[in-house]
Amino acid sequence: RHTKRRKLLKTNSIRKHLKRPKLLKTNSIGRHIKRHKLLKTNSIRRHIKRHKLLKTNLIRRHLKRHKLLKERLLTGCKTYSSSVLSDLFCISSGISEHLEDMADIAALISIGAFYLIILVVGLIASRKNNKTASSKTEETMVAGRNIGITVGVFTCTATWVGGGFINGTAESVFEPGQGLVWTQAPVAYSASLLLGGLLFARRMRERRYVTMLDPLQKAFGDRMCALLFLPCLLGELFWSAAILAALGGTVSILVDFSMDWSIVLSAGIAVVYTLFGGLYSVAYTDVAQLIFIFLGLWTVVPFALTHPSVSPLASTAFIWPSSPNSTAQATAKTSTTAATTSGWIGQLQPSDRWRYADSALMLILGGIPWQVYFQRVLSQRTAAGAVAISAASGLAVLLMSLPPVLIGAAAASASNSSQWLIEDCVDSRFILPLALRHLCPRPVAIVGLGAVSAAVMSSADSTVLSSASMFCRNVFKPLVWPKASEGQLVWVLRASILAAGAASAGLAISIRTIYGLWFLCSDLVYVVVLPQLTASLYLPWTNAGGSLAGYLVSLTLRLSAGESLLGLPALVRWPNYQLTGESDTNDFVQQFPVRTVSMLAGFAALMLVSLLSKTTSYGGDRGEDGVNDNQRTGVSKETLTTYL
Numbered sequence: 001r002h003t004k005r006r007k008l009l010k011t012n013s014i015r016k017h018l019k020r021p022k023l024l025k026t027n028s029i030g031r032h033i034k035r036h037k038l039l040k041t042n043s044i045r046r047h048i049k050r051h052k053l054l055k056t057n058l059i060r061r062h063l064k065r066h067k068l069l070k071e072r073l074l075t076g077c078k079t080y081s082s083s084v085l086s087d088l089f090c091i092s093s094g095i096s097e098h099l100e101d102m103a104d105i106a107a108l109i110s111i112g113a114f115y116l117i118i119l120v121v122g123l124i125a126s127r128k129n130n131k132t133a134s135s136k137t138e139e140t141m142v143a144g145r146n147i148g149i150t151v152g153v154f155t156c157t158a159t160w161v162g163g164g165f166i167n168g169t170a171e172s173v174f175e176p177g178q179g180l181v182w183t184q185a186p187v188a189y190s191a192s193l194l195l196g197g198l199l200f201a202r203r204m205r206e207r208r209y210v211t212m213l214d215p216l217q218k219a220f221g222d223r224m225c226a227l228l229f230l231p232c233l234l235g236e237l238f239w240s241a242a243i244l245a246a247l248g249g250t251v252s253i254l255v256d257f258s259m260d261w262s263i264v265l266s267a268g269i270a271v272v273y274t275l276f277g278g279l280y281s282v283a284y285t286d287v288a289q290l291i292f293i294f295l296g297l298w299t300v301v302p303f304a305l306t307h308p309s310v311s312p313l314a315s316t317a318f319i320w321p322s323s324p325n326s327t328a329q330a331t332a333k334t335s336t337t338a339a340t341t342s343g344w345i346g347q348l349q350p351s352d353r354w355r356y357a358d359s360a361l362m363l364i365l366g367g368i369p370w371q372v373y374f375q376r377v378l379s380q381r382t383a384a385g386a387v388a389i390s391a392a393s394g395l396a397v398l399l400m401s402l403p404p405v406l407i408g409a410a411a412a413s414a415s416n417s418s419q420w421l422i423e424d425c426v427d428s429r430f431i432l433p434l435a436l437r438h439l440c441p442r443p444v445a446i447v448g449l450g451a452v453s454a455a456v457m458s459s460a461d462s463t464v465l466s467s468a469s470m471f472c473r474n475v476f477k478p479l480v481w482p483k484a485s486e487g488q489l490v491w492v493l494r495a496s497i498l499a500a501g502a503a504s505a506g507l508a509i510s511i512r513t514i515y516g517l518w519f520l521c522s523d524l525v526y527v528v529v530l531p532q533l534t535a536s537l538y539l540p541w542t543n544a545g546g547s548l549a550g551y552l553v554s555l556t557l558r559l560s561a562g563e564s565l566l567g568l569p570a571l572v573r574w575p576n577y578q579l580t581g582e583s584d585t586n587d588f589v590q591q592f593p594v595r596t597v598s599m600l601a602g603f604a605a606l607m608l609v610s611l612l613s614k615t616t617s618y619g620g621d622r623g624e625d626g627v628n629d630n631q632r633t634g635v636s637k638e639t640l641t642t643y644l
């Protein structure tokens with residue numbers, strides 16, 4: 001029992017001992033795990049709380065720092081904004097000036113390329129001139145009478161559609177108080193070409209004259225022809241000056257280049273190829289130039305008409321826009337209230353009707369006796385071709401007047417939102433280049449400049465050649481050097497071309513208005529030369545005495561009426577004489593048709609004195625060759641002294 005009990009106690013003791021450690025171990029593990037979880041949970045909670053606190057503090061510090069930096073930045077911007085903006089403005093101005101300089105250089109390169117093309121064409125044509133005919137001077141003046149109808153139409157049209165034609169037409173349409181109604185030259189010159197072809201071209205070509213003064217020289221003698229050369233020369237010089245002034249003004253506005261130097265350079269280039277090629281060079285370069293003119297002007301027109309500042313032409317035809325343009329017109333131009341409300345169409349006042357008719361007759365009939373016209377007529381192969389090119393050129397001139405009319409109307413219709421009419425338009429002769437500058441993109445404006453350049457070159461070469469031809473053939477050879485050879489006369493002709501170009505450039509620099517120059521060029525030709533040329537071709541009984549009397553009467557009456565554009569005072573105040581300036585007595589208008597009266601009075605004096613002197617020592621009837629029997633060497637010095 002003892003043993004059994006002892007074993008039992010031992011067994012129970014072992015069991016209890018084994019059970020207790022397990023229980024203790026289990027409880028210890030349970031407590032440890034529970035404590036670990038609690039510690040872990042508390043640690044996580046503390047970590048999360050601390051992280052949130054750190055994050056919150058960091059955000060607060062960041063926001064505070066950001067606000068501080070922002071305040072400092074704003075303070076710095078306020079402090080340095082003026083200097084920074086000033087620097088930026090200087091940089092942008094420098095960039096814009098650089099771009100403008102680059103555009104000016106591109107424009108000058110384009111014009112230089114155009115001049116080079118024309119020069120090459122002229123020199124190539126001059127080689128044809130050197131290969132033909134017998135008389136060198138006649139070959140230079142009328143191209144050996146070998147110009148075809150097509151080239152003749154091109155050269156005749158291009159001669160009339162010059163820089164004065166384009167700029168002067170736009171100037172007159174834009175000018176308040178004038179407008180389209182007073183822009184007479186396009187229609188008048190077109191009619192002049194048609195009448196010239198019907199009345200003079202065939203007769204002149206059939207008689208194989210070389211210059212316009214040839215019939216005058218045959219009818220009235222060498223000395224009287226020299227006197228008649230003077231108004232012809234002045235007309236050519238005025239016309240050439242108008243052409244050069246047009247290009248000079250256009251180049252000086254569109255490109256940063258001096259106007260005076262532009263005129264001198266243009267005259268020089270026009271003279272160079274005319275020296276070597278004569279009429280051949282002039283005619284064939286006119287073909288290329290007329291194409292440049294046509295394409296260039298019609299490229300400009302759509303941009304000018306669709307510019308945002310340009311009102312519809314129909315709405316401004318009879319009244320200026322109500323926005324600041326009317327103020328600009330009144331500011332830029334000194335004009336009456338009635339003039340500024342008439343629109344770009346213009347209006348004709350009843351008091352102006354005689355002056356209007358006088359101007360129209362002067363342009364129509366005074367556009368006929370021009371050497372530049374007869375040079376083309378006399379260079380035709382046949383008399384029928386001479387008539388044909390006159391008629392076709394008249395229609396072409398009317399067509400070519402449409403672009404400058406539209407450009408002038410667009411400039412007059414501009415709403416003036418940028419105030420460019422007030423700021424720039426101090427002289428209406430610049431209205432076409434100003435319209436190109438402000439109403440067209442820069443590349444299109446350069447194309448328009450090319451068109452004006454082509455127009456100038458097409459007319460400047462013709463005028464210097466025509467005036468030099470008349471001087472060389474009709475004045476220098478018969479009166480100064482009768483025994484001069486053909487080679488010597490060619491050198492005289494070239495020297496005359498240089499002198500004519502220099503004189504034209506001087507007039508273009510000194511006289512202001514382009515349309516005024518263009519208008520004046522027909523004045524003396526209409527008053528003095530037209531009746532003389534008509535008498536020499538249609539009145540075979542007229543003589544040198546009558547020619548001299550008509551010359552003096554016409555010239556005296558015209559000069560006594562004065563001319564405000566040239567600063568000549570009015571010695572005789574005809575009916576309806578008006579002063580247009582407040583204090584300047586040279587600023588006036590002769591409403592009376594002085595030019596037509598002077599021309600008719602001179603024509604009447606020519607016929608009357610010719611009839612009275614028919615049986616005197618210096619009179620006589622003409623023979624079969626159209627020359628007065630007693631006047632084949634011209635009126636004598638004693639007769640000239642008596643009539644003077």
